Amino acid sequence: MADLQPFDDDLGPERVALARALRDLFRGLEISERRYAVRRSYDSSTVSRFLSGKRLASWEFVLNLLHDVAEQRGTVPTAETTEMLRALHTAAVKAGNSPVHKVQLLEQKLARADEEARRTAQRERWLEDTLQDREHRIRDLQMRQRELETALAEGAPYGGYGDGTDDELARLRAEVVALQEELERTREHHRAAEERCELLERQLAEAEGRGRLPDVAGSPDVAGSPDVAGTDEGASREPAGVDLRNAHFNGDVYFNSDTWAVDEDFVDAVTVRVGWGGRFGGNGLLLDAGTVLTTAAAVVYPGPAVGPVVVTTGGPLEVTTAGGHRVAAVLAECLPAWGSANRFQGGFPNLALLRLADPVDGPFHVPDPGVKVAPGSRLLVSGYGLGGARGWQRHSCVLQLQGRTGDWLRVEGELVDGLTGAPAFHSATGALAGLVSARLTEGQGGLLTPVAALRGLTSLRGLLAPRPG
Numbered sequence: 001m002a003d004l005q006p007f008d009d010d011l012g013p014e015r016v017a018l019a020r021a022l023r024d025l026f027r028g029l030e031i032s033e034r035r036y037a038v039r040r041s042y043d044s045s046t047v048s049r050f051l052s053g054k055r056l057a058s059w060e061f062v063l064n065l066l067h068d069v070a071e072q073r074g075t076v077p078t079a080e081t082t083e084m085l086r087a088l089h090t091a092a093v094k095a096g097n098s099p100v101h102k103v104q105l106l107e108q109k110l111a112r113a114d115e116e117a118r119r120t121a122q123r124e125r126w127l128e129d130t131l132q133d134r135e136h137r138i139r140d141l142q143m144r145q146r147e148l149e150t151a152l153a154e155g156a157p158y159g160g161y162g163d164g165t166d167d168e169l170a171r172l173r174a175e176v177v178a179l180q181e182e183l184e185r186t187r188e189h190h191r192a193a194e195e196r197c198e199l200l201e202r203q204l205a206e207a208e209g210r211g212r213l214p215d216v217a218g219s220p221d222v223a224g225s226p227d228v229a230g231t232d233e234g235a236s237r238e239p240a241g242v243d244l245r246n247a248h249f250n251g252d253v254y255f256n257s258d259t260w261a262v263d264e265d266f267v268d269a270v271t272v273r274v275g276w277g278g279r280f281g282g283n284g285l286l287l288d289a290g291t292v293l294t295t296a297a298a299v300v301y302p303g304p305a306v307g308p309v310v311v312t313t314g315g316p317l318e319v320t321t322a323g324g325h326r327v328a329a330v331l332a333e334c335l336p337a338w339g340s341a342n343r344f345q346g347g348f349p350n351l352a353l354l355r356l357a358d359p360v361d362g363p364f365h366v367p368d369p370g371v372k373v374a375p376g377s378r379l380l381v382s383g384y385g386l387g388g389a390r391g392w393q394r395h396s397c398v399l400q401l402q403g404r405t406g407d408w409l410r411v412e413g414e415l416v417d418g419l420t421g422a423p424a425f426h427s428a429t430g431a432l433a434g435l436v437s438a439r440l441t442e443g444q445g446g447l448l449t450p451v452a453a454l455r456g457l458t459s460l461r462g463l464l465a466p467r468p469g
Helices: 013-027 033-040 044-052 059-073 079-096 099-153 165-208 264-270 451-456
Strands: 247-250 253-256 271-276 279-288 291-294 317-320 326-335 351-356 378-386 392-405 408-412 423-426 432-439 445-450
Touching (some): 013 079, 033 059, 059 079, 059 099, 079 099, 099 165, 264 271, 264 378, 264 392, 264 423, 271 291, 279 378, 279 423, 392 445, 408 432, 432 451, 445 451
Antiparallel strands (some): 247 253, 271 279, 271 317, 279 291, 378 423, 392 408, 423 432, 432 445
């Protein structure tokens, strides 16, 4: 069996802990990843990503692997091992913060609630059968007791049936009372478990888009839709040609779930971290081996000045790739050009181009400045943001394009603090739609610099030449 790939430096501890446990299990099979993929009808690259932690393994995969290893060893999975893996998987899902991970978490919660409902239903049936047996035995003893009393009253000889009858009846009646109380508690527990299953089913149906959709304005992702610049934000559209049974909710808007084509691993790979002097400034897009596109806000250095921001870098600039490789960088160009703090703040398009001191490995992304993104489109972002007590960590989210605010694109979604500079990719085409440029201080949303604004960078004009056709 070939050696498994090392873990990436930027993986969260929860993802690493789950992947390490899966690796320990997988080694027990003593076969290759490719052979196991064929055995279980998985894609070999999917198995590799699950075991390397690059993609969060589904709970189904975890259970299949657990049972396959147990079968290999001639045993059965213990409850302790199953619960340990469940805890690791739940922790990894909760740390993921992406819409896909939230669906996985709901599915796991529903599986546990269903397991609890089935267990309590089984206990309820056992209690009912046991209670019926005890009541039948009480009736039998009472009948025997009456027969004995009648026989004694008629002067018949005593046959010994009454020995201990009163004590047995008292014991059975006490047992019946206890069984009735436990049965009532179990029935209540069962009802609560069924209600939780129904609630989780509704939440999962909403997350997966199987729920009933409200009447809303907007447009789903449709190939060939007009650019945002050519739309009337106030106009209401009918969702023509959309299968509402396969739509997802995102607040009070919807989008078609059948057009998810963006490569999430690619988005992770081309999104880099930008900082200076060991501090985190924001995110950026790896354009080629020596160029990173980010926002001017990601390289602004806060410091003493007349005004809140000094428009200069706090040097030295550095870029950290998704693989954890750090390389020095210099600021090559800004839009708008460096000037006063007042000019920078609010300036469109808020872009910065960095040149790397040493080339880095790809993949790379050449943006198409002619990409068209319609209101209602889904945009995937996967960068670094501020998350809880652990500080800066990987955060992915799906944004919903709402329309325009001036030259900016207005989006809604789970934007956390720090996602400035993160590239946003169209879910249906995988094309770059823009860069996160600002986060709203109230509510969930922010502003994007559209990809068309990149034409203003002189260093990219050759790269962004019009394409034939």
